[in-house]
Amino acid sequence: MNLKGEIAIVTGGASGFGKAIAETFSKAGAKVFIGDVNSDAVDQIAKQIGENARAMYCDVSDMSSVKNLVDSTISEFGVPTIIVNNAGITHSNQSMLNVDEKTFDRIFAVNVKGIYLMTLAAVPEMKKAKRGVIINIGSVGALRPRPGLTWYNSTKGAVQVMTKSMAMELAEDGIRVNVIAPVMSATGLLEQFMGVPDTEDNRKRFLSTIPMGRMCDPQDVANAALYLASEQGAFLTGVELPVDGGRSV
Numbered sequence: 001m002n003l004k005g006e007i008a009i010v011t012g013g014a015s016g017f018g019k020a021i022a023e024t025f026s027k028a029g030a031k032v033f034i035g036d037v038n039s040d041a042v043d044q045i046a047k048q049i050g051e052n053a054r055a056m057y058c059d060v061s062d063m064s065s066v067k068n069l070v071d072s073t074i075s076e077f078g079v080p081t082i083i084v085n086n087a088g089i090t091h092s093n094q095s096m097l098n099v100d101e102k103t104f105d106r107i108f109a110v111n112v113k114g115i116y117l118m119t120l121a122a123v124p125e126m127k128k129a130k131r132g133v134i135i136n137i138g139s140v141g142a143l144r145p146r147p148g149l150t151w152y153n154s155t156k157g158a159v160q161v162m163t164k165s166m167a168m169e170l171a172e173d174g175i176r177v178n179v180i181a182p183v184m185s186a187t188g189l190l191e192q193f194m195g196v197p198d199t200e201d202n203r204k205r206f207l208s209t210i211p212m213g214r215m216c217d218p219q220d221v222a223n224a225a226l227y228l229a230s231e232q233g234a235f236l237t238g239v240e241l242p243v244d245g246g247r248s249v
Contacts, residue, residue: 001230004029007077008229009069009122011060011114012087014041016185017137020218021084021225026052028226030082033073035060037087060087060114061106063121070121079125082229085115086137088155092192093148104151111155115162123175132175133229136163137221140183143240143248156181160240167238176237178228183244185216212245 008025012018013034022032026049035058036042046055054076058069073080088111091099115136126132139156141149163179170177184206207213220243227233228241242248 001226001232002029003082003226003230006030006081006229007073007079008032008082008084009035009073009080010084010086011035011058011118013055014038014045017182017218017221018084018086019045020222021086022053023049024219024222024226025082025229026050028230031077033069033077033080035069035087060085060117061109063117066114066117067121070118070125074125079129080122081126081129081132083118083122083132083134084137084225085118085134087114088137090149090152090192093146095148096150099151107152107155111152112158112162115159119166123170126175127170127173130174134166134175134177135225135228136177136179138163138179138181138240140181140242140244140248143181143242163240164238171237176233178233178236178239178241180221180224180228181240181242181244181248182216182221183210183247185218185221210245210247211249214245216243216245
């Protein structure tokens with residue numbers, strides 16, 4: 001699948017799904033601008049990718065930060081044709097009653113408001129071009145929620161609905177909007193998702209709920225994103241694509 005000539009913004013690109021997506025898009029020919037709150041790590045990823053990648057600090061919950069990322073992309077490469085809203089955080093797996101208000105507000109600010117702010121910053125330019133692809137990274141937790149992650153699951157439920165509504169509203173502008181829903185992965189958030197230490201026995205307990213018997217690899221999500229962003233996915237919009245080894249069945 002070829003993304004030559006495409007310009008992508010990937011948020012949360014310093015590690016995990018975002019890193020794999022940025023690397024995969026670049027290999028497919030796209031120019032990629034990566035944003036992350038971990039500026040040192042994201043700069044290193046861009047250097048590893050090479051001349052077709054740039055990186056900068058971006059807090060997706062802050063409009064000035066998001067606008068700076070979009071403006072820098074336009075200045076460096078041109079109007080983005082692909083947006084991947086990947087940046088996300090969670091609370092630790094625990095009783096819903098034990099999650100404090102500050103944590104609740106922060107996960108909604110990053111996981112939900114972040115997509116809203118990126119839409120305000122990037123979509124007007126995409127509409128002028130009458131083309132574009134937006135890929136939101138959701139979670140299988142919106143389809144089959146696990147107990148202990150109620151407020152995180154709720155943010156991803158919002159992402160699912162936002163994606164479908166955005167797809168309907170932006171279709172006439174030639175902009176496709178889809179959501180990828182991964183099952184848990186061995187990324188930096190794993191222990192928070194499990195709510196217990198990351199041991200072999202604890203992993204086995206969670207793996208037993210995934211029919212294909214393994215966690216999601218970041219490359220699994222990157223491959224799905226590449227398909228949705230490419231011409232092969234040109235007639236897909238408003239799609240929920242579980243990348244979950246059968247967990248949501």
